[in-house]
Amino acid sequence: xxxxxxxxxxxxxxxxxxxxxxxxxxxxxxxxxxxxxxxxxxxxxxxxxxxxxxxxxxxxxxxxxxxxxxxxxxxxxxxxxxxxxxxxxxxxxxxxxxxxxxxxxxxxxxxxx
Amino acid sequence: xxxxxxxxxxxxxxxxxxxxxxxxxxxxxxxxxxxxxxxxxxxxxxxxxxxxxxxxxxxxxxxxxxxxxxxxxxxxxxxxxxxxxxxxxxxxxxxxxxxxxxxxxxxxxxxxxxxxxx
Numbered sequence: 001x002x003x004x005x006x007x008x009x010x011x012x013x014x015x016x017x018x019x020x021x022x023x024x025x026x027x028x029x030x031x032x033x034x035x036x037x038x039x040x041x042x043x044x045x046x047x048x049x050x051x052x053x054x055x056x057x058x059x060x061x062x063x064x065x066x067x068x069x070x071x072x073x074x075x076x077x078x079x080x081x082x083x084x085x086x087x088x089x090x091x092x093x094x095x096x097x098x099x100x101x102x103x104x105x106x107x108x109x110x111x112x113x
Numbered sequence: 114x115x116x117x118x119x120x121x122x123x124x125x126x127x128x129x130x131x132x133x134x135x136x137x138x139x140x141x142x143x144x145x146x147x148x149x150x151x152x153x154x155x156x157x158x159x160x161x162x163x164x165x166x167x168x169x170x171x172x173x174x175x176x177x178x179x180x181x182x183x184x185x186x187x188x189x190x191x192x193x194x195x196x197x198x199x200x201x202x203x204x205x206x207x208x209x210x211x212x213x214x215x216x217x218x219x220x221x222x223x224x225x226x227x228x229x230x231x
Contacts, residue, residue, distance in 0.1 A: 035219075042224070043151075043204060043206075043224070043225050044222065044224050044225070045157075045206065045208070045222035046222075047219060050219065091156060091157070095220075099145065099162075099210070100147065100159055100162060101147070101157075101159065101208075101220060102159075103156045103157045103158075104156065105155070105156050106155075106156050
């Protein structure tokens with residue numbers, strides 16, 4: 001079974017600074033997708049960024065980018081120019097051939113002035 | 114596009130009663146929907162995969178007879194918590210896949226339903 005590990009329960013970043021959230025996963029599959037989701041206090045899950053395993057190029061969405069290391073099974077999220085609205089729970093998720101998502105335990109991000 | 118709604122957004126019920134939660138894909142058809150459960154300050158745990166026109170696939174440890182899932186149309190899946198007890202109190206989230214779009218690998222999430230069983 002696939003597992004997703006987020007080793008940072010909480011992180012803090014100052015506004016306008018950069019922060020990196022870590023995620024590792026374990027799988028024997030070669031074709032899969034990785035996601036970062038944001039869950040603000042409203043608890044609505046919001047897709048932040050997606051990475052296809054067959055693509056070597058790291059995905060980027062505006063201030064959000066990933067560092068995908070397939071051999072190391074690592075998938076970290078970098079948030080640049082952090083904003084107060086970035087404060088939320090961030091979940092790393094894996095989707096393989098079974099089509100279902102497996103989530104990590106989450107990282108709570110605080111953004112300070 | 115790709116909006117998923119849930120109803121109700123919150124519900125309080127007495128122990129022993131049954132509660133039905135609806136999940137609708139508003140602007141797309143979804144042959145597959147997913148039901149998750151999230152306890153406070155915890156991650157989302159997949160309960161079951163709902164397939165239109167067929168039986169749901171439950172994850173290990175999830176009681177099929179307690180959590181009844183019906184996916185009768187391409188836009189609606191329902192989760193019924195039967196004979197609810199206080200330990201069933203949780204946040205229930207559904208998601209849906211748009212099988213006919215370029216984002217078919219993505220799941221779109223509903224806003225969740227908070228269930229409190231007294």
